[in-house]
Amino acid sequence: MRAPADIEFAFVQEVRAFLTEALTSDLRAAGRVTTGVHSDIDACREWHARLAARGWIAPAWPKAHGGTGWSARQRFVFDRECADSDAPILFGSGLRALGPLLIAMGTEAQKRRYLPAILRGEDLWCQGFSEAGAGSDLAALSISAVRDGDRYRINGRKLWTTGAQHANRMFALVRTARAEKPHHGITFLLMDMDTPGLSVSPIRTIDGECDFNEVVFDDVLVPTENRVGGEGEGWAAAKLLMRFARGNNTTSAHLRRALRRAREAAPIRASFAEAETALVAYEALELALLSANRLDGSDEVASSMLKTLATELNQRISEFGLDAAGAAALPAKRYFATRAASIYSGTNEIHRNLLARHLLG
DSSP: OOOHHHHHHHHHHHHHHHHHHHOOHHHHHHHHTOOSSSOOHHHHHHHHHHHHHHTOSOTTSOGGGTOOOOOHHHHHHHHHHHHHTTOOOOOOHIIIIIHHHHHHHOOHHHHHHHHHHHHHTOOOEEEEOOBTTBSSSGGGOOOEEEEETTEEEEEEEEOSOTTTTTOSEEEEEEEOOOOSSTTTTEEEEEEETTSTTEEEEEEOOTTSOOOEEEEEEEEEEEEGGGEESSTTBHHHHHHHHHHHHHHHSSOHHHHHHHHHHHHHHOSSOHHHHHHHHHHHHHHHHHHHHHHTTTTSSSOHHHHHHHHHHHHHHHHHHHHHHHHHHTTOHHHHHHHHHHTTTTTTTSOHHHHHHHHHHHHHO
């Protein structure tokens, strides 16, 4: 029987051999210049196809649903090797958030319909949560979904919808009832982006990109069979989905990639030693939580803690890079792109409140 160290060494060699063969110079270039939440969409599609063909597209999914069956340590190592090799960052809401949610609480029909298409890269999903008056206070959402036979008729707007211009499907929170408590009466729906009455308008942000969009719903009809969970029970589905997303959106591999890029501008700088120390500590925490299965959607505290630490460290790294490089185009673009990181998936202030409530019992 081989020792654990020998098994890990063999796994690393297997991953590196695959990356050497599968990552073309164009794909590596796309990974190197990524500043937003995903790489160039064409590179994303190509890299997704190559990972799917190898059977490595969904390491965090159960093996029965197309996952790899890897240990937490193997998943950690794989992410790190991909980042070290400048692999593109995937357009991953389906892989990282919706897929795990459907595995946990979707109907059998929904699993059969959507999970294989996510794995193959045929379906790209965007998240329709935020609205003009419901960002951090997501329970204040007002988009209306009225029951019309076996369909919902939806009217309203979603704002800051990441990747809506690329996605062919959306998972969204809509209001099906008014209740005394605002998080009641919210329903979780799946929908096609080409549904009549649904339109997308890109929003250009300070970094010059159009990652975000406004999505308008004008009498959009969605079948009731596309509901995840019960009517009015969407808040519970959304909370579970966000725990999945927070646990794997900003990994230590992404942070190490960002630090490496910052160092290229000025290799010798004291601030980078500070960032390296913080990153090593973060890696140890991430691996410990992965190994204890605390990032499987069941632990709200763990996902909030990891999300808060990761986004703030990501911002610090981009600040160090900007300080080192001055006004160079790419470091400046990365700096502006990370300004919103502490707002994604709920503001860090909200997560600190959650952590405080846990500590205070």
